[in-house]
Amino acid sequence: MRQLPVDQTLIELYIHGRCTATQLAEVRQYLHDPAYRESLQEWLHHDWQQLSHENYAPETDADEKYRQYLALVQPAPATPVKQISTIRWWKVAVAAVFTGIIALTGWRWQQHLRQRAFQEQQWVQLHNEAGKRTKITLPDSSQVYLDAVSSLQYNKNYGVTNRNIILEGEAYFVVKHGGAHPFSVQTGNLTTIDVGTAFNIRYRHTEPAIEVAVAEGIVNVMDHARPQTGVLARLTQQQQLHFDTATREATVQMLPDAESIGAWRHGVLIFRQQPLKAVAAALERYYGINIRFDSPEAARGVITTILHHSTVDEALDIVAITAGVSVKRSGKEVLIK
Incomplete structure (x- = not known):
């Protein structure tokens, strides 16, 4: 038979x-x-x-x-x-x-x-306190520059069954190509899927927007709240997505240069037409200080400036001159008026 x-x-x-x-x-x-x-x-x-x-x-x-x-x-x-x-x-x-x-x-x-x-269910959890920044090498050799007051999570099966990251805060990613699974970063309702090489993501519960900027290559940004629409945006080099978490509106703009993307990891802080209150929050995270304003009016200014490897005192002096305010520091406590 x-x-x-x-x-x-x-x-x-x-x-x-x-x-x-x-x-x-x-x-x-x-x-x-x-x-x-x-x-x-x-x-x-x-x-x-x-x-x-x-x-x-x-x-x-x-x-x-x-x-x-x-x-x-x-x-x-x-x-x-x-x-x-x-x-x-x-x-x-x-x-x-x-x-x-x-x-x-x-x-x-x-x-x-x-x-x-x-x-x-097993997760590797990493967190940076104020004033601390770290460089992390993931199991697949991808690199993550994690900013201050930022948290990163990935599964212990990362590289085996997935390459998924959960981010709260800000991080710059340099992704290793190859492998059976796409590299993705979840931030709130958005997921950024790497198609290229290097990009920066900023997402904080205390801020009104999620920002994704591409230094090299391409990324696809997905909105989980709108599964039928598929890709929310496809970003190429020097493009930045600004996603308003309240209105769920997304805008894409070209940045002047790729070097400014994730420049914070090299000690360069860039502020373009940003409210003084937002600048103060960034300085608090970066230098591990506490800043308060003596009045609401003092926090309403808008400044544009670049801080290159500045000490905390140098940074505060530049902000004071640019915004036209006075700054007084005692240890980690800073008063702006």
Whole structure:
């Protein structure tokens, strides 16, 4: 009798309980048709060898069932009458044995899925306090420059089942290309998917917008609140997305140069037509100081300036001159009036 191959993918679907009625009928045919005997035996033997190398100890008599199965399906000469009897017995025995093996393999898969789910819940969490910035090398060799008062999370299966990052604060990413999974950064309802190389993301609960700027390459920005629309924006080099979290409106603009993107990681702070209150918040994070205003009017100014590797006193002096205010510092406490 010509032997036919079993569909191993179909068997795996059966193990996971995802068979359709048609597929289930095909699996049952494997058990009832001797033409699949050798192929089924080969698959069971291979799967059993895999199980024997894993650290599982299920409470089952599958070992004995498997020995019975091997004894039953070994080819041996037989008279036509005995062959009919053996085939009938084989149909029943293989069904029982296959069910036992399926139960064991199903148990193994359940354990694997439980372990994977447990690993998926394990997260590496990194946080920088005010005045602290760090450079992080991820498991796939991608690099992250994490700003002050910023948090980064990634799964312990990063690089294996995913390359997903969760960011709160500001970070500059230099992504390693390749791998089976896309590199993505989740910030609130937005997810930025890397198609290029280097980009900066700024997202804080205390600020009204999310900003994504591309230094090199391309990124796609997705809005989870509008799944039907797909890509919210596709950004190329020197483009910046400004996403208003309240109105959910997005605007894209060209930046004057790529070097200014993520310049904070090199000690350069750039402020373009920014309210003094926002500038003060940035200085608090960068230098680890506390700034307060003696009146609401003092915080309403708007300034444009660049701080190059400035000390805290130098930065405060430049802000005072540019905004036309007076600054008084005592340790970490700063008063602007």
